[in-house]
Amino acid sequence: xxxxxxxxxxxxxxxxxxxxxxxxxxxxxxxxxxxxxxxxxxxxxxxxxxxxxxxxxxxxxxxxxxxxxxxxxxxxxxxxxxxxxxxxxxxxxxxxxxxxxxxxxxxxxxxxxxxxxxxxxxxxxxxxxxxxxxxxxxxxxxxxxxxxxxxxxxxxxxxxxxxxxxxxxxxxxxxxxxxxxxxxxxxxxxxxxxxxxxxxxxxxxxxxxxxxxxxxxxxxxxxxxx
Amino acid sequence: xxxxxxxxxxxxxxxxxxxxxxxxxxxxxxxxxxxxxxxxxxxxxxxxxxxxxxxxxxxxxxxxxxxxxxxxxxxxxxxxxxxxxxxxxxxxxxxxxxxxxxxxxxxxxxxxxxxxxxxxxxxxxxxxxxxxxxxxxxxxxxxxxxxxxxxxxxxxxxxxxxxxxxxxxxxxxxxxxxxxxxxxxxxxxxxxxxxxxxxxxxxxxxxxxxxxxxxxxxxxxxxxxxxxxxxxxxxxxxxxxxxxxxxxxxxxxxxxxxxxxxxxxxxxxxxxxxxxxxxxxxxxxxxxxxxxxxxxxxxxxxxxxxxxxxxxxxxxxxxxxxxxxxxxxxxxxxxxxxxxxxxxxxxxxxxxxxxxxxxxxx
Numbered sequence: 001x002x003x004x005x006x007x008x009x010x011x012x013x014x015x016x017x018x019x020x021x022x023x024x025x026x027x028x029x030x031x032x033x034x035x036x037x038x039x040x041x042x043x044x045x046x047x048x049x050x051x052x053x054x055x056x057x058x059x060x061x062x063x064x065x066x067x068x069x070x071x072x073x074x075x076x077x078x079x080x081x082x083x084x085x086x087x088x089x090x091x092x093x094x095x096x097x098x099x100x101x102x103x104x105x106x107x108x109x110x111x112x113x114x115x116x117x118x119x120x121x122x123x124x125x126x127x128x129x130x131x132x133x134x135x136x137x138x139x140x141x142x143x144x145x146x147x148x149x150x151x152x153x154x155x156x157x158x159x160x161x162x163x164x165x166x167x168x169x170x171x172x173x174x175x176x177x178x179x180x181x182x183x184x185x186x187x188x189x190x191x192x193x194x195x196x197x198x199x200x201x202x203x204x205x206x207x208x209x210x211x212x213x214x215x216x217x218x219x220x221x222x223x224x225x226x
Numbered sequence: 227x228x229x230x231x232x233x234x235x236x237x238x239x240x241x242x243x244x245x246x247x248x249x250x251x252x253x254x255x256x257x258x259x260x261x262x263x264x265x266x267x268x269x270x271x272x273x274x275x276x277x278x279x280x281x282x283x284x285x286x287x288x289x290x291x292x293x294x295x296x297x298x299x300x301x302x303x304x305x306x307x308x309x310x311x312x313x314x315x316x317x318x319x320x321x322x323x324x325x326x327x328x329x330x331x332x333x334x335x336x337x338x339x340x341x342x343x344x345x346x347x348x349x350x351x352x353x354x355x356x357x358x359x360x361x362x363x364x365x366x367x368x369x370x371x372x373x374x375x376x377x378x379x380x381x382x383x384x385x386x387x388x389x390x391x392x393x394x395x396x397x398x399x400x401x402x403x404x405x406x407x408x409x410x411x412x413x414x415x416x417x418x419x420x421x422x423x424x425x426x427x428x429x430x431x432x433x434x435x436x437x438x439x440x441x442x443x444x445x446x447x448x449x450x451x452x453x454x455x456x457x458x459x460x461x462x463x464x465x466x467x468x469x470x471x472x473x474x475x476x477x478x479x480x481x482x483x484x485x486x487x488x489x490x491x492x493x494x495x496x497x498x499x500x501x502x503x504x505x506x507x508x509x510x511x512x513x514x515x516x517x518x519x520x521x522x523x524x525x526x527x528x529x530x531x532x533x534x535x536x537x538x539x540x541x542x543x544x545x546x547x548x549x550x551x552x553x554x555x556x557x558x559x560x561x562x563x564x565x566x567x568x569x570x571x572x573x574x575x576x577x578x579x580x581x582x583x584x585x586x587x588x
Contacts (some may be wrong), residue, residue, distance in 0.1 A: 072385060118307065119313060119314075122305070123274070124272070124298040124299050124322055125298045125304075126299075126370065127374055128299055128324075140315050210457070
């Protein structure tokens, strides 16, 4: 693996992990609200959360560009604070987070819905506050769903192309993740060998993530049912 | 002291209940769907009553008039659910620790080692809930609730999912808790024999209201409970004391205000109070003291009243020196004997009709 390829791999992992770390707490919160609360406008809220799943990624990228560009309504507010997304790797992470968000929420929500709410009530009568019940009963029992959702979102982040290239372009060393690098390689003469090597790296990373999540789910199950 | 006066609505079901109890064990008795669990959930703070007041040991848990509504985690009630609801992702030890760790040190009045010993939990500590039997799960659930040092223990049909042997085992544990820990217990059940055996005071819940309430012996003897207890289970409950044992025939003699009662061996010391339930269908009547009869209990009684006739059957209310008894006989027999209020008769009760399940230690 050349130094350039290593750089691309690390950038992809960085984008994937940062997008996951940033979206996971929010997704768990949203999943809990969707699973356990009823409120007016819930259907609309649910639809908005799922929007990135059904929209063309290019559209998401364009909307991000409009909102988070340095001239955009949100981007111009954040710029003085030193937070810039446009044409930065952080923007690639933001795009990846938003594209993976519905997958994460769906998996976590299903897992939370499968937790018997009466176990949570039992914990309340034993003296636990709502927050404590969530962290000691609901979340641990939903852990396998969280792991599954995290894998899906991470895989989605590693494969993210359309929204990324539209929002943050294809800048070597900054926003050129694995899919963008593979695409670039296929656009130059004799780039096929490079594209193939990058593809193999992609496959290995995905298999690694799959194996890791499988191992975590199994370990959790063994813990719960031994 | 437990004081409840609430109206609770759940979906399209509504229950109103008002009662007070300072008995060691008060039972909520009624059919499934009568509102017993709804009432317990209101006490635990899981359901919010529309209006009313709930006070336990002088501590106001809920009072709609003054805007008091303590969340479940501040009510200090030990709630044991019908199906135990142990945390499946924790060991028995972690389940037991869960509530205890959340109880402030100053409030921990129940000794952990004692609870573990009383409920026989030592050997189960490292097990997972999924590997426990139904009875073991209930014991852990009771232990988990007790370790929060609650002011009251709520047991919602704790025997419902258990087989006969396990039922007897848990019943014995509950009696030990009552005697050892001096903790008021609310016992929810639809099983007459459980209520007879355990409860000192009974709140009969039917169709969203309290149908009867009072001391167990009095309430459980009321004829109007027939529809609740089932046609064939109606009867009277007698408070008695163990007088003597007869090891040769394995019989126990009980003494009560209306005379003596011979029953198959009861595992109790002489002098111990017991409650015995005598079903109306197990009582026959005779005008004169019969001779040459196998029935061991022949009790002088006075006919108080004849109940409503249904088909071939009439139910006779009797009085034995102030203690009520009921007999279910045929209309034909009642006519032939010329039964009428005030008539002196002899009530015949077969000793074997009183089994261990109809007797409880008061």
